[in-house]
Amino acid sequence: MINNRFFGRRRTETSRPLPPGQYLEDGFPVLSAGPTPNVDTATWDFTIEIEGDTVGTWKWNSLNALHQTDLRTDIHCVTKWTKHDTDWRGVTIDTLLADAGIEPPTGFVMASCDGGYTTNLPAADVIDGKGLLVHTYDGKPLAPEHGGPVRLLIPHLYLWKSAKWIRSLKFMEHDVPGFWERYGYHMYGDPWREQRYTND
């Protein structure tokens, strides 16, 4: 349906197209279902489980001692904004799995966080360089309201999949909905296919 007198913001020439329904944002909005938890790097740890068995645990110092990866990427929030060329530093999930000495799992994975947030993903979407634990944004420690000290980053999916304040990845055989997915958000969340809500 055409809105006849709607012309939209004067569109600047962007070097690449935006996913459908998204607009370009210069700032970095904060969206969280609850308050920002107080996470102390002195007691923080991160665990990978496979089918209920813990296969690796890392503390803040051991995470920082692993091979670090720098990534410049676009990010897409389901609340309609896209931000181009964001700079992150962290550790790929591949590096963590290799450090634990295990083969990349198949099936699905649930990310769990301080504050109780969860989100589900296919295992294939966090490996092969697609997923990182990031602790640095734009050259500075990741701010608490943006998920610091450590958040998951899965830039090819809507940002609710990039869980803030992450504490574990639990690999599992079957897909189970996480926090927003139970409230009607899409199980996969590909911005280029505009998979915002359950039936999209």
Place this chain on the structure above:
Amino acid sequence: MKIEKATGWQIATVTSVHDESPRVKLFQLELPVETKFRAGQFFDIRLTAPDGYQAQRSYSITSSPDQTNSIELAIEHIRDGEVSSYFHEVVEAGSLIEVRGPFGGHFTWSPSFRKPILLIGGGSGIAPLMSMLRHRASTGGNSPALLMFSVRQEDDVLFKSELEQMARDDDKFNLIITLTRLAADHSEPFAGRATRRIDRTMIDSTVATLGGTPARAYVCGGSNFVEAIGNQLADIGLPYEEIRTERFGP
């Protein structure tokens, strides 16, 4: 009117536009199909330009879920906001708008939650809280509720007469309105208004009117506002999962 599916796009008809404040208009939208929702949920709006360019935004529903064939949206005019500018400058009674919803589920309240609630809104962040309060009033809610509403100046108090009427009619509903622009001139409450940003002291003294710590809080407003209030509510001992937040703006 055919729609694609339960959450598909439908074409709503604007039935009225009301200037609620210098920067906020209220829009009544008649929906082609009966649509149930929960207080606190939102709708997506999609505008399409003649050249095919599309823009989408989400807006909280301000009306009560008692009405299922229409919704009210409160839209603040954002400078350079392509969607809010269209609503403020072009949309009038009779305009057709593509909408879909409802969406969201964490930031919702239903009358089955009978414990005391604390609602804290900043500016147009009152929108989803208004739906909750209207629903509470229409369902004869007798659980205590407290609204702390922070705006810059008196002109910005949305739903003022309705909220003040609610507070007069319902002795279990308490209303605190604070005007942050008054802070420079008034260190004490002035003309029935608090006169500073919501802080820990204000929360402590007003929460006492609920008869104890609230069981749940809903906080909606700009990002910095919600961040600050969320931290203060955690400090007064509200369980993390009972501090429900919704933020807008960069």
